[in-house]
Amino acid sequence: MAYTPTIGLEIHAELKTKTKMFCDSRNDPDETRPNVNVCPVCMGFPGTLPVVNKEAVHHVLRVGAALDGALVDYTEWDRKNYFYPDLPKGYQISQYEYPLVAGGMLNGVAITRVHLEEDAARNQHSGDGYSLIDFNRAGLPLMELVTEPCIHDAETASAFAQNLQLLLRSLGAGDANMEKGQMRVEANISISKDDTLGTKVEVKNLNSFKSVEKAIAFEIDRQTEALEKGELLVQETRGWDEVKGITFSQRKKEGSHDYRYFPDPDIPKFRLARIPGFSKDEIKNTLPELPWEKRARYISLGMTSTEAETLVSDPSYGSFFDTEVLARMNDANAIKLGTNYLLTDIRGHGANEDELQRLSGGAFAEVIALTMKGELSSRGTKDLLEVLLKEGGDPRALAGERGLIQMKDSAALGRIVDEILSENTAIVLEIKNGKQEALKYLIGQGMKKSKGSANPGELEKALVERISAS
Numbered sequence: 001m002a003y004t005p006t007i008g009l010e011i012h013a014e015l016k017t018k019t020k021m022f023c024d025s026r027n028d029p030d031e032t033r034p035n036v037n038v039c040p041v042c043m044g045f046p047g048t049l050p051v052v053n054k055e056a057v058h059h060v061l062r063v064g065a066a067l068d069g070a071l072v073d074y075t076e077w078d079r080k081n082y083f084y085p086d087l088p089k090g091y092q093i094s095q096y097e098y099p100l101v102a103g104g105m106l107n108g109v110a111i112t113r114v115h116l117e118e119d120a121a122r123n124q125h126s127g128d129g130y131s132l133i134d135f136n137r138a139g140l141p142l143m144e145l146v147t148e149p150c151i152h153d154a155e156t157a158s159a160f161a162q163n164l165q166l167l168l169r170s171l172g173a174g175d176a177n178m179e180k181g182q183m184r185v186e187a188n189i190s191i192s193k194d195d196t197l198g199t200k201v202e203v204k205n206l207n208s209f210k211s212v213e214k215a216i217a218f219e220i221d222r223q224t225e226a227l228e229k230g231e232l233l234v235q236e237t238r239g240w241d242e243v244k245g246i247t248f249s250q251r252k253k254e255g256s257h258d259y260r261y262f263p264d265p266d267i268p269k270f271r272l273a274r275i276p277g278f279s280k281d282e283i284k285n286t287l288p289e290l291p292w293e294k295r296a297r298y299i300s301l302g303m304t305s306t307e308a309e310t311l312v313s314d315p316s317y318g319s320f321f322d323t324e325v326l327a328r329m330n331d332a333n334a335i336k337l338g339t340n341y342l343l344t345d346i347r348g349h350g351a352n353e354d355e356l357q358r359l360s361g362g363a364f365a366e367v368i369a370l371t372m373k374g375e376l377s378s379r380g381t382k383d384l385l386e387v388l389l390k391e392g393g394d395p396r397a398l399a400g401e402r403g404l405i406q407m408k409d410s411a412a413l414g415r416i417v418d419e420i421l422s423e424n425t426a427i428v429l430e431i432k433n434g435k436q437e438a439l440k441y442l443i444g445q446g447m448k449k450s451k452g453s454a455n456p457g458e459l460e461k462a463l464v465e466r467i468s469a470s
């Protein structure tokens with residue numbers, strides 16, 4: 001009988017706030033100079049007092065409401081005691097008994113809790129016998145989300161983390177960039193042959209969705225192999241070596257009692273619902289459209305799941321679609337055509353937010369209208385979009401200037417055909433005598449005369465008609 005893997009996730013995400021969790025030092029993830037965003041509070045000087053960051057609490061409650069978790073009314077803060085050089089106070093302020101959010105669901109995965117704590121500083125080990133510490137990160141608001149051990153494969157774990165990242169971004173709660181360490185995933189993995197849970201191994205340092213998947217798959221194989229050989233697994237913390245593609249033992253796991261949690265006496269207890277803007281209803285009513293709601297809406301418009309996913313995972317394209325395609329194009333065919341040009345050509349071009357801005361305010365809808373009317377060929381549409389993305393401008397005027405409008409006016413086309421025929425009597429005679437390939441030359445003349453605006457098909461048709469009638 002095969003082993004069933006059981007996976008639970010612990011995800012930490014730095015929140016986007018003006019200041020740190022318990023002091024007014026700046027929360028600036030782009031700061032590259034070490035130890036500039038620090039103060040006596042986040043440096044753990046004796047006699048300082050923490051003040052809770054309201055914005056951070058608000059972010060976590062919004063995340064909780066979006067996940068349909070229970071938002072607590074009463075909450076308090078606890079000290080998690082341990083010594084490490086990146087923890088200036090000798091304890092981390094976290095939440096133990098009263099997390100801000102209990103329960104909830106994301107991507108079919110049940111959530112145990114979501115709480116708020118402070119981040120530690122960043123150690124830089126030189127390898128020459130000393131280490132440097134950058135305290136800019138010490139005290140940043142850090143959300144911790146814990147799932148139930150109810151995931152059974154690596155792909156579901158990775159999809160969960162991706163959807164959480166989308167949610168944090170769409171709520172403006174955090175950038176959750178994994179490469180920058182703004183979102184950090186730990187996976188608890190065990191395998192067993194029956195309903196009991198096997199020995200749990202925690203894997204840390206997963207800093208991309210790919211590593212989440214690869215590390216879990218590796219760990220399932222490693223544990224299966226060990227048990228097959230009759231070895232005993234130990235409860236431990238393992239790291240992930242991205243280069244070698246393996247997990248390695250870091251330390252044996254401490255139990256939570258080692259941290260001597262107790263309520264922080266320096267921070268008041270909160271009745272959240274009594275704070276204006278923090279009641280469950282107020283929080284729920286101010287949520288934007290959530291990523292999975294957006295996904296369902298796009299699918300219901302007839303998009304493929306890949307198209308919907310592109311718009312959901314790229315907010316600038318999602319909002320461009322909503323305001324410039326959906327809101328401005330009334331016709332289902334125009335919307336379909338617009339979606340196509342947006343996802344294939346504009347996105348294929350890698351257009352950024354500034355470039356999309358130049359196509360906004362109705363310009364894109366006007367281009368698509370010209371295409372729908374046959375005034376722009378598909379080549380012409382692509383060329384015009386390219387110019388508009390780079391330089392902006394009025395679509396119709398630009399298309400005219402650049403000779404991209406196809407000539408639909410049959411009188412004008414007739415005048416051009418007359419001119420060609422009278423200027424090329426010898427060639428016309430050759431065609432009449434059966435030299436059909438000479439027709440191409442006349443079409444070329446017509447395209448030149450119309451400055452490229454004639455439709456070559458129509459030009460050919462008109463020329464053939466006139467020659468055979470003469």
Ligand SMILES: [Zn+2]
Pocket residue numbers: 020023024025037038039040041042043139
């Ligand atoms: Zn500070």
